[in-house]
Amino acid sequence: MSADQTRAVRRALALLVLLAAWETLSRIGWLDPFYVPPPSRVGGVVFDLVATGDLWPHLGATALAAFAGLLVGLVLGIGLGFAAALSPLVADLLEPVMILLNAIPRVILAPLFVIWLGIGLASKLALATILVTVLIFFAVYNGIKEVDRRLVERIQTLGGGQTVLAREVYIPSVTAWVMGNFKVAVGFAFTGAVVGEFVASSRGLGYLLQFAQSTYNAALTIALILIIMTFVLVLFAVAERLERRLLAWRYL
Amino acid sequence: MLRVRGLTVGYGGEPVLDGIDLDLESGHFASLIGPSGSGKTSILRVVTNLLQPEHGAIELDVNTREIGFLFQDDALLPWRTVRQNVTLGLRIRGAASGDADTQAEHWLTRLGLEGFGDRYPGQLSGGQRKRVAIAQVLALRPKLLLMDEPFASLDAIVRTRITQELLDWVEREHLTVLLVTHDLEEAIGVSDEVHVLSHGPRATIRARHSIDIPRPRNVLQVRRHPDFGPLLQTLWDELADEPPEKGTAT
Structure with a gap:
């Protein structure tokens, strides 16, 4: 058995022991099932959500807001980052705003977006977008400012102009920086969507969470947390594969 | 091939280089040596338009696209x-x-x-x-080759081997070369002439030496030539004469 397999078996065993202990403690009454329902009950809730199909409209709504926010945030972050890095005027205007947005917990904007944009998709998309935009803006802006000058001069001495510099140095560098932050951006987009739904909405995993909390349904709350964690982990795996594909030269 | 006239280079304060004159004939291999901070690299950067001088002119007999750096x-x-x-x-x-x-x-x-x-x-x-970097530059078939301590980071064996390969190519193709180096033995071993910069700021060329060791050369055997030892001593004395470093490093 390889070291990786040994590690995986150990982790699986540790998880099983933890679940078994949790189940036992809950069943013998040492843990109050009202607050800490046993894993079997949480598993049952997950099964019901999936089997009845109740989960899918909510998961779909959250995924739509998260993916749309991720896409718009990437486009805005890259565009504004490039503009600020290449134009001192744009940098002067944008940098203080972005620093301010970066300094605050941006989820506090959620109520404002609900007031402005309503409880539909737009307010969730806006929150996910702003979370991603600020992250990607700084990745691109700082990345371009700190681009390896030796590579720039290499291109210049080979006779390359701005177009060649963009194609050979800036765009590959920006791709590396963006992909380096991509997994965090996926997490941020999901955070924005779920928090937006939690504040005010009529569907989505955040809405379900809010419902579970207001009805003191701990089993549903834990089940939803597990579903969100699983979904984000799947997205992380996809993001990692994409990163390894786009930045193949880094993983050789 | 290359004429540098009255070159003065600064970075906002006192000039690093002050009134540098340098002539490099076609087919010659010249080296620039000098203490750290004397502005050796700055000369190459001005020739390749990576740096604008405060004063002076660069005259080239080749197009800038025919320069390899x-x-x-x-x-x-x-x-x-x-x-x-x-x-x-x-x-x-x-x-x-x-x-x-x-x-x-x-x-x-x-x-x-x-x-x-x-x-x-x-x-x-x-x-x-x-x-690979050498291949990238030589593939362009440059007529003037500028080198800024290109082998400084390599270990002695690899460095000697690559220097010899490059030297063979330069001699065969009669390339014109300007090499910046800290290595006095390397400068004597490969060059037809060595220019010695004084300490910066306001560095000038304080000495020029012709090297009449016949070509083709072997970078190891060249050290046994009777001119090698005395010239090495002269260069060493000229650099050791310089005051301790206190200025800007470029």
Whole structure:
């Protein structure tokens, strides 16, 4: 058995022991099932959500807001980052705003977006977008400012102009920086969507969470947390594969 | 081939270089030596338009596209394969993709990197990366080759081997070369003339020495030539004469 397999078996065993202990403690009454329902009950809730199909409209709504926010945030972050890095005027205007947005917990904007944009998709998309935009803006802006000058001069001495510099140095560098932050951006987009739904909405995993909390349904709350964690982990795996594909030269 | 006239270079404060005059004849191999901070690299950067001088002029008998610049660092694009790095300059100058690839293979083979075309720079050793950088520059068939301590980071054996390969090529093609180096033995071993810069700021060329050791040269055996030892002593004395470093390093 390889070291990786040994590690995986150990982790699986540790998880099983933890679940078994949790189940036992809950069943013998040492843990109050009202607050800490046993894993079997949480598993049952997950099964019901999936089997009845109740989960899918909510998961779909959250995924739509998260993916749309991720896409718009990437486009805005890259565009504004490039503009600020290449134009001192744009940098002067944008940098203080972005620093301010970066300094605050941006989820506090959620109520404002609900007031402005309503409880539909737009307010969730806006929150996910702003979370991603600020992250990607700084990745691109700082990345371009700190681009390896030796590579720039290499291109210049080979006779390359701005177009060649963009194609050979800036765009590959920006791709590396963006992909380096991509997994965090996926997490941020999901955070924005779920928090937006939690504040005010009529569907989505955040809405379900809010419902579970207001009805003191701990089993549903834990089940939803597990579903969100699983979904984000799947997205992380996809993001990692994409990163390894786009930045193949880094993983050789 | 290259005439530098009254070159003064500064970085906002006191000039690093002050009134440098330098002539490099076609087919000659010249070295620039001097203490750290004396502005050796700045001269090369002005010749390649990477740096604007405060005063002075650069006169060239070749087009700037016929100048090859070998940097101290290999400065290869990490996201491009070896072949793509070697063909970069050719593609910038409009070579067709097929022709550029053929030339890249030719140069990689010449430099002992046959079969390495699909690898990335991160998969190569320091010496191999340096060979790729050399291939990238020589593939452009420069008439004037500028080198800024190109082999400083390599170990002695690799350094000697690559220096010899490059020297063989320069002698065979009668390239004009201006080399910046800290290594006095290297300067004497490969050059036809050595220019000694004084300490910066306001560095000037304080001495010029012709080296009449016949070519072709072997970088190891050249040290046994009767002129080598005395010239090394002279250069050493000239540099040891310089006051301790206190200025800007460039």
